[in-house]
Amino acid sequence: MSLTANSPSASRPAARRRKPAGLLSELLGDRPAVLATGFLLLIVFVAILVPLIVPHDPAAQALRARLDPPAWLAGGSWSHVLGTDNLGRDVLSRIMYGARTSLSISLTVCAIASTFGIAMGLIAAYVGGRTDTILMRIVDTQLSFPDLLLALTVLTVLGSSPVTVVIILSISGWMVYARMTRGIVVSARHEGYVEAAELVGCSMPRIILRHILPNIAAPLSTLLILEFARVVLAEAALSFLGMGIQPPATSWGLDIALGKDHVFGAWWLVTFPGLAIALTILSANVLAAWARVTTDPQEREKRFARTVARRSGSKRR
Amino acid sequence: MPESEMAKQADPAKRLVEFTDVSVAYDVQRAAFWHRKPPPFRAIDGVSFQIGRGETLGVVGESGSGKSTIGKALLGRAPLATGNISFDGRDISKLSGAAMRRLRRHIQPVLQDPYASLNPRMRVADIIAEPLLVHGIARGKEAEARVAQLLNLVGLPSDTASRHPGSFSGGQRQRIGIARALAVEPDFIVADEPVSALDVSIRAQIINLFRDLQQELGVAYLFIAHDLAIVRHVSHRIAVVYAGRVAEIGPRDAIYGSPQHPYTRALLDAVPIPDPARRGERRPTIRGEFGRPGDEDHGCRFAPRCPLATKICREAVPPLAAKAPGHLAACWNS
Numbered sequence: 127m128s129l130t131a132n133s134p135s136a137s138r139p140a141a142r143r144r145k146p147a148g149l150l151s152e153l154l155g156d157r158p159a160v161l162a163t164g165f166l167l168l169i170v171f172v173a174i175l176v177p178l179i180v181p182h183d184p185a186a187q188a189l190r191a192r193l194d195p196p197a198w199l200a201g202g203s204w205s206h207v208l209g210t211d212n213l214g215r216d217v218l219s220r221i222m223y224g225a226r227t228s229l230s231i232s233l234t235v236c237a238i239a240s241t242f243g244i245a246m247g248l249i250a251a252y253v254g255g256r257t258d259t260i261l262m263r264i265v266d267t268q269l270s271f272p273d274l275l276l277a278l279t280v281l282t283v284l285g286s287s288p289v290t291v292v293i294i295l296s297i298s299g300w301m302v303y304a305r306m307t308r309g310i311v312v313s314a315r316h317e318g319y320v321e322a323a324e325l326v327g328c329s330m331p332r333i334i335l336r337h338i339l340p341n342i343a344a345p346l347s348t349l350l351i352l353e354f355a356r357v358v359l360a361e362a363a364l365s366f367l368g369m370g371i372q373p374p375a376t377s378w379g380l381d382i383a384l385g386k387d388h389v390f391g392a393w394w395l396v397t398f399p400g401l402a403i404a405l406t407i408l409s410a411n412v413l414a415a416w417a418r419v420t421t422d423p424q425e426r427e428k429r430f431a432r433t434v435a436r437r438s439g440s441k442r443r
Numbered sequence: 444m445p446e447s448e449m450a451k452q453a454d455p456a457k458r459l460v461e462f463t464d465v466s467v468a469y470d471v472q473r474a475a476f477w478h479r480k481p482p483p484f485r486a487i488d489g490v491s492f493q494i495g496r497g498e499t500l501g502v503v504g505e506s507g508s509g510k511s512t513i514g515k516a517l518l519g520r521a522p523l524a525t526g527n528i529s530f531d532g533r534d535i536s537k538l539s540g541a542a543m544r545r546l547r548r549h550i551q552p553v554l555q556d557p558y559a560s561l562n563p564r565m566r567v568a569d570i571i572a573e574p575l576l577v578h579g580i581a582r583g584k585e586a587e588a589r590v591a592q593l594l595n596l597v598g599l600p601s602d603t604a605s606r607h608p609g610s611f612s613g614g615q616r617q618r619i620g621i622a623r624a625l626a627v628e629p630d631f632i633v634a635d636e637p638v639s640a641l642d643v644s645i646r647a648q649i650i651n652l653f654r655d656l657q658q659e660l661g662v663a664y665l666f667i668a669h670d671l672a673i674v675r676h677v678s679h680r681i682a683v684v685y686a687g688r689v690a691e692i693g694p695r696d697a698i699y700g701s702p703q704h705p706y707t708r709a710l711l712d713a714v715p716i717p718d719p720a721r722r723g724e725r726r727p728t729i730r731g732e733f734g735r736p737g738d739e740d741h742g743c744r745f746a747p748r749c750p751l752a753t754k755i756c757r758e759a760v761p762p763l764a765a766k767a768p769g770h771l772a773a774c775w776n777s
Contacts, residue, residue: 318559325518325554326574326623327547336573340564 152420155433159416162409169406173226181205181216184223184376188214193392209394211385217394221402224378227371228406231292232357236350238296243303244342248334250304251311262308265301273298274363281369291370295357306349307342314338344421348414355410362403378403458532459631459663460494460517465526465536467512485524486512488687491763496630497657499664501674501695503710504684510667513684514633517665518552519543531630548578551624555636557616561608567594567619568604574626593622596659597652614645621652625660635667646673653677672714675699680769683707686744689763693770703772705729706745743775751776 153159172179182205194210195201196217208217250261277294284290314320315338323337364370365379373380378399385395419425468483487509494500504510515521517528519538527536535546551574554560561570571593572586581589591601597618608616617637624632634653638646654677656662668674674681675695682692683706691704702708709729729748743749746756755775763773 318554318556319562322552322554322560322620322623323562323573325520325547325552326577327544327627328573328577329544332577336565337562 149420153416156416156429158412162412162416165405165409166413169225169229169402172222173229176222176226180219180222181207182219184215184219185374186215190214193388195392196394208398209392211381211395212388212392217381217398220376220381221378221399223376224381224399225402227288227375227377228358228361228403231288231295231361232354234292235295235299235357235361236354238292239299239353240303240346240350242296243300244307244346246300246304247307247309248311250308251315252330252334258308261304265304268298268301271298274360277360277364278367278369281364286364286369286372288371288375291361291364295360298360299353299357302349302353303346306345310342310345311338314341344417348417348421351410351414351417355407355414358403358406358410457495457497458493459496459498459530460665461529462490462492462513462516463526463529465490465513465516465528466524467509467516467521468524469522483524485687486521487516487684489526490684490687490689491526492682492689492692494631494663494665497661497663498680499653499657499666499678501678501681502665502667502684503669503671503674503681505669508684509687510669510684511635512687514552514635514665514667517633518550519546544577548574548627549629550631550633551627551629553617553620553624553632553634553637556640557613557620558640560620561616563607563609565607566604567606567608567611570608570619571604571623571626574623578627580627589626590622593626596625596656597622612645613641614649617641617649618652621649621656625656625662628660629662631663631665633665633667636669637666638673639669647676650676670714671699671710683710688744688773689771690745690774691770691772692763693767693772697767697770701767701770703766703770703777704745704774705749705751705777707772743773 153163188210191206191210191214193212194203194206194214196207196209199209206216206218208221210216211220246261246265250258276298277291280294281290311334317337320333320337323333328336361370361377362379362382365377366383368383371377371380381399382396382403385392385399389396419429466488467486469486471481471484490509490513492500502510502513512521516523517530519535523536527534529535530546530550538546561567565573568587568590571590572581575581575586575589587604590604594601594603599615599618599622603611603615603619608619611619620637637653638649641649650673653664653666657664657677664677666674666677671681678695680692680694681698683690683698683704685706691698691702691707693703698707699711702711706729729750742757742759743752743761746752749756751774753776759775761773761775763771766772766777
């Protein structure tokens with residue numbers, strides 16, 4: 127029985143922790159989401175504070191300490207907790223700086239792509255007619271194009287720099303926002319309360335800001351988190367292929383590319399940056415799943431029912 | 444159109460709204476360049492009437508008759524094909540943009556579905572205060588005071604203001620909708636089937652509210668409904684609409700007492716008699732399908748279903764002619 131299969135310990139702290147109001151308490155009731163948020167916050171924290179907390183200069187080479195293993199293995203030392211690479215650079219420090227690169231690129235891309243995409247979606251939905259058709263066909267055309275291939279081609283021709291990477295990833299990422307915004311706005315325009323707002327005499331900007339955009343906020347937050355994960359992965363892939371971040375700078379994808387030659391002798395060179403990428407994306411997806419359930423009243427009700435069932439099941443025992 | 448007869452309907456000095464030969468046409472399909480564009484669908488066709496200050500015109504008709512389109516045309520949300528609409532002596536049929544928004548200070552809507560017409564994410568206070576804000580009438584404390592006053596006016600407790608519409612019943616929501624419409628002190632309210640979505644038990648309350656508010660504030664209504672029993676209690680005059688045309692229009696008591704158009708008679712006969720002793724009584728009913736307005740352009744549109752139809756009914760459109768002072772019907776045989 128599913129009621130008894132759940133561990134009672136999972137529900138008890140949740141039952142006691144009902145004081146923090148609203149969203150926070152809902153988040154605290156969901157363990158995977160708590161872990162995911164915690165990990166993402168850690169990454170953000172590291173990315174911001176990296177110059178203060180980093181143990182070594184990520185570019186400092188120490189040829190005597192080449193390919194040192196992580197601290198807990200024979201031959202490792204606590205001064206290089208996650209070991210060193212083939213030039214004696216500290217793996218942990220490089221991952222910390224890599225977090226900064228990944229995060230700043232991904233967040234910039236998300237900001238540019240979502241702003242542009244939402245604007246296009248609003249225009250398509252509001253102007254309608256031919257403008258709508260043309261914009262949406264552009265979206266379709268671009269979506270049918272493999273975006274990584276497009277990015278590689280453009281970067282090969284233009285040469286690679288962080289700015290070009292941001293631009294190319296933004297160009298290949300705005301369509302989803304445009305399509306989603308258009309869909310929601312078109313359906314929201316037929317809502318009675320939007321019609322009422324128009325008839326009452328509200329101006330168009332006011333209707334969009336006060337009556338339509340609040341509908342988009344919830345699905346948009348889910349989409350933003352998912353897109354963030356996609357962009358982290360895309361940046362890592364481009365850097366791995368040598369078309370993203372270029373050497374003196376660091377990036378998780380670049381670290382893996384440099385470490386792949388030593389994968390049999392020094393597994394830690396690819397494993398730790400790889401784990402950083404994987405955990406970031408996993409956390410983002412878990413958080414997106416939580417956000418989706420939380421913003422959908424029906425799903426939320428189901429989750430609430432499950433929590434209650436679990437709680438009463440544990441009480442009965 | 445017999446213009447002189449029209450003029451008798453409302454005293455020109457007190458005339459607020461005037462429809463003159465108004466037609467609304469919708470494109471059925473967008474024209475693709477290898478197809479010819481199908482002829483536009485006329486939702487209403489040559490409709491003329493007036494409404495005076497502080498007066499209620501009830502509009503009755505079955506689904507698809509164009510009664511809602513009349514309201515939409517007045518609110519500037521229907522494309523006029525012919526004719527013009529004047530409000531307070533001013534032609535409003537060509538207004539758009541900012542001018543249209545300014546007009547909305549004087550004409551406010553009460554919508555059919557109180558469950559859809561209130562934004563679920565806004566507090567009741569913000570919903571009611573929104574017209575005040577957008578028309579620059581009041582804000583902040585002043586708007587709050589006005590909201591409290593309006594809630595009192597429509598018979599809602601003052602703690603309603605801080606809650607969201609989700610916690611109210613249909614009747615209460617419609618009261619909120621009415622309070623919003625009244626916020627800017629309009630001269631005119633278009634009520635499009637304001638009680639159709641409500642429980643029968645609370646319809647009477649809302650209808651009485653409409654009536655009381657009119658006595659108190661002198662606001663005029665276009666009150667749209669699909670059955671005669673409902674408009675009877677609020678209307679001074681009633682227009683019966685069939686297939687996009689006015690079949691009969693006149694003072695309430697004349698419409699109920701001596702209906703001139705066979706369609707009006709059929710509608711009155713369709714009102715159930717609340718008397719079990721008369722249960723077995725059979726009354727004549729009309730049969731057949733409701734013809735789409737715009738399908739045929741000659742003859743009376745009611746002719747295919749009319750028990751009185753003669754040859755002329757199928758050949759010439761009956762004019763809206765006076766049968767008694769202020770009482771007009773479009774029928775050859777009455």
